[in-house]
Amino acid sequence: xxxxxxxxxxxxxxxxxxxxxxxxxxxxxxxxxxxxxxxxxxxxxxxxxxxxxxxxxxxxxxxxxxxxxxxxxxxxxxxxxxxxxxxxxxxxxxxxxxxxxxxxxxxxxxxxxxxxxxxxxxxxxxxxxxxxxxxxxxxxxxxxxxxxxxxxxxxxxxxxxxxxxxxxxxxxxxxxxxxxxxxxxxxxxxxxxxxxxxxxxxxxxxxxxxxxxxxxxxxxxxxxxxxxxxxxxxxxxxxxxxxxxxxxxxxxxxxxxxxxxxxxxxxxxxxxxxxxxxxxxxxxxxxxxxxxxxxxxxxxxxxxxxxxxxxxxxxxxxxxxxxxxxxxxxxxxxxxxxxxxxxxxxxxxxxxxxxx
Numbered sequence: 332x333x334x335x336x337x338x339x340x341x342x343x344x345x346x347x348x349x350x351x352x353x354x355x356x357x358x359x360x361x362x363x364x365x366x367x368x369x370x371x372x373x374x375x376x377x378x379x380x381x382x383x384x385x386x387x388x389x390x391x392x393x394x395x396x397x398x399x400x401x402x403x404x405x406x407x408x409x410x411x412x413x414x415x416x417x418x419x420x421x422x423x424x425x426x427x428x429x430x431x432x433x434x435x436x437x438x439x440x441x442x443x444x445x446x447x448x449x450x451x452x453x454x455x456x457x458x459x460x461x462x463x464x465x466x467x468x469x470x471x472x473x474x475x476x477x478x479x480x481x482x483x484x485x486x487x488x489x490x491x492x493x494x495x496x497x498x499x500x501x502x503x504x505x506x507x508x509x510x511x512x513x514x515x516x517x518x519x520x521x522x523x524x525x526x527x528x529x530x531x532x533x534x535x536x537x538x539x540x541x542x543x544x545x546x547x548x549x550x551x552x553x554x555x556x557x558x559x560x561x562x563x564x565x566x567x568x569x570x571x572x573x574x575x576x577x578x579x580x581x582x583x584x585x586x587x588x589x590x591x592x593x594x595x596x597x598x599x600x601x602x603x604x605x606x607x608x609x610x611x612x613x614x615x616x617x618x619x620x621x622x623x624x625x626x627x628x629x630x631x632x633x634x635x636x637x638x639x640x641x642x643x644x645x646x647x648x649x650x651x652x653x654x655x656x657x658x659x660x661x662x663x664x665x666x667x668x669x670x671x672x673x674x675x676x677x678x679x680x681x682x683x684x685x686x687x
Contacts, residue, residue, distance in 0.1 A: 339433035347403035354395035386460035389453045400441045400614045404434040404621035438618025445611035458576035500527035505534040601665040602658045623682035
């Protein structure tokens with residue numbers, strides 16, 4: 332690596348790491364802001380909150396890496412242009428394409444780091460975060476009772492409530508389905524009110540509705556109603572099944588298994604794999620794009636150039652999500668998420684060619 336390359340790369344490293352840290356704090360702070368109301372309402376321990384935030388850092392890092400790369404190369408290029416150092420280098424015979432190399436080195440570093448995070452650390456953190464949320468739910472029974480949502484309490488019991496008071500445990504309009512009857516016919520229990528304690532859901536003066544083997548409906552008053560929540564933990568897997576909690580190898584293996592069995596749903600695993608790789612390589616593409624974008628506005632309008640780079644990243648993320656949905660719906664091929672990377676690469680090369 333030549334002296335000029337090291338000098339240019341050094342100008343970009345501090346903005347890169349500073350921007351990476353800043354964007355990680357912003358993303359994790361946004362995640363905390365979304366969850367803080369539920370955490371405060373249900374008195375989640377500060378230790379668990381900090382653990383949850385720690386598990387979100389790898390995901391925030393892979394989202395921040397493309398932005399940090401674009402920002403670092405843009406700031407470095409702008410600073411050198413503002414002090415006429417780029418002009419001096421060009422006068423010394425260094426071509427514009429040669430000046431792009433330090434930014435590409437940084438882009439390759441960010442791409443490699445992103446792939447490494449996506450390969451193992453992000454899936455591990457996502458899985459641990461998912462398990463932590465389940466543990467918190469089990470320690471705060473009220474979190475298991477969500478108004479308007481069916482909850483499987485295990486052993487054939489499924490319940491649904493209209494409303495709940497987390498402080499008193501009072502429940503409004505409780506419906507409990509017991510589909511584990513000896514004769515195989517489900518029973519529905521309905522009560523206007525109930526209450527929640529640490530181990531059970533009690534419902535007051537319930538009515539029951541059942542279908543007999545002769546297809547005649549039976550209804551009446553039940554003496555008491557109770558759903559034991561102690562079995563909920565048995566119905567919750569200790570491992571996360573989210574796509575985000577799978578490594579590259581697990582995604583491909585699951586896709587192959589589903590495809591071999593002739594089942595549907597394999598596309599989402601392949602699309603998730605391609606999306607991660609496309610986002611990782613976007614760091615390299617943004618490093619290629621940053622210099623021409625900032626340079627196009629001139630050093631006297633550096634703020635406009637930097638805002639343009641941030642707008643580009645925002646649009647990139649939105650379009651990437653759109654392409655992911657189209658690919659999962661089979662409107663685009665599974666590698667359709669790469670179309671956006673190809674477009675960014677063509678734009679970057681076109682701008683570099685015009686500014687040669």
